[in-house]
Structure formats: C-alpha cells, structure tokens
Amino acid sequence: MKWLLIALIVIPGTIADVLNATGMKRNGEVYDFRPRAIFRLIASLARNPYIGVGVLAMAVSFFALMSLLSIANLSFAVPATAFSYVLETALAKYILKEHIGWRRWAGASLVGCGVLLVAI
C-alpha cells in the first residue's frame, strides 16, 4: 500500500511537471501580470490540453501525498519526492530537450540531498 502510494506521488507528479512545462512553453511567454491579463491567461490555459492533464496529475499526486502522510511518517514520504528532483532533471533533458550542464546536475543532486536531510 505504501509503495503504491509512493508510485502515485512520484509518477503523476513528474508527469504533471513535464506536461505543464510543455503546455506553458507552447502557450507563449507570460509577461503581463495585471488582474485582467491573469484572467485571460487562466481562460486560455483552461483550453490547453497539456495544462488540463498536467493539473489533473498534480491533484492526483497531492491527494496521494495527503493519504500517505495519514498512514506513514514524513521521513518515509519525503525521500521519494527528493528523488524526483534528479528524475525530472533527466526527463527535462530527454523530453523537453533542455541543455543541462554540470552545474544543473550538481545543483539538482545537492537540492535532492538537502531536501532529504531537511525533511528527516
């Protein structure tokens, strides 16, 4: 049960981030932060299939985290999310075609280790 919930946190969470990144890159750069422009942005995002599925996957991951926290300790739940920093960096390289140099690899690994230590 615990491992199923961990899978339900990591996999939809990762998919959500990759889909959101793709959807937002296709939607174009956001540069106007006035309230009316924000509402227009939300309206256009609601019609964007990438963002729709991405936010749905985000919700799945969030509720799985809530259920995991109610049956297990934080120190069991967080290492999985810490691992996703490195996993998502790898996916960003191969799916989103981002150029990832040593600084980003080292940074993502350090942040993952740090999150692990902070949560315990």
Place this chain on the structure above:
Amino acid sequence: MRFDNRIAESLKALQRLLANSPKRKWLLMTHDRGDSDERQLSHEFPAKMLGSCRSTATLAAGVLKNQSQPLRLKTRSVIALLVASNVLGNFTLSRGLHEVGRLVSFSPWPYMHAFVNPLVILGVLLLIVGLISQLSLLSRVDLSYVLPVTSVTYVLTALMGEFLLHERVSTERWIGIGLIGLGVSLVVRTVPRTARRYYKYGDLPYEAAQ
C-alpha cells in the same frame, strides 16, 4: 503624472533631435543596414539618451501612446512571488487544518466543512497564486531551472519553524539547508532558458517549419 508628461515632452524632443541633427547620419546608416523604414528601439535606448532609467521611459512611452502598460515582472520577482506564496500558503493551510481537526474521510462533507475556516481559505488562495506564478515561470524558463530554485521553500519553511514557532532545528536540518543553498547557487548561475521555442505558425518548432 506631471513628471511623466515632462518625460513625454523630452521624448518628443528626442524625436525631433533624431530627425534633424548629426544623429541623422546614424539613422540613415541603420536604415541602410536594416533595409526597412522602421527601427525598433528598446526603451533602454531613449532612457540612456535622456539620462533616465528604463522604467521611466516605459511610463513616458505609455503616456505618449495614451494607454496603460502591461505590468511586467522580472523572472526573479516571479520566483520570489512563487516562493513567498507557497511558504505562507502551506503555513496558513496547516494552521487552519489544525483548527479544523482530523481530516481522514472518503466523504466530501468534512472537506466542505474545512472550507468555512478563514485560514484554510486564505491558504488555498495563496497556493492558487503560487500555482499561477509557477505556470508563468515555466512559460519563460526551463523546468530544470525552476525546480531546484524553488526548493528554497523548504529552507524558508524550516527557518520559519525555527524563528516563528520556536521549534528546534536539528544539525541534519542545518546541513540540509546548506546543501539546498549550495545547489540553488549553482543552478542560478546557468542560463535560465535553453529549451527550444515554439512559434505560433502552425504550432511547429522553428526548425521543423523551415
């Protein structure tokens, strides 16, 4: 407003200056090189010439065009907004949920009940602000840049526990905070956007449309 008008006047004067002065030579040269009748200048340029700053030139240009300007935020401001709203949102939400009591149920009613609590509402609103700023950040910057940089939230949450709630922060936590800081300082030194850009023509990447 009067100040903006004065800058607008100076911009008009600059227009005249460019039209009939030695600057004409520069204009003609760029005209030949650019091979078009229109020159696009950034607001930085008239600002430099008037000895003022870029934002003033933007305001003045807005007065000239007699319309409101978009509220532009720099990427770093959006990151700060995202981090602040996530930290405060999580804090107020957990405070509010503690007030509500235990929430382990498959029926939706206890969750509905939780939404009457003002702290819960505030927390959810802050998290929505966080989501929108994260999405707008992703529209400009790489995913592999956004993720490590926004992990500053863990650091701030831990520090808030130490200084506001007077929880003891253990040695492991301090080491973790140090590692996150080190990782973020490495990632911040990379170019924020390396991913390919999509162009609106037929929704194809630029290379494929060639």
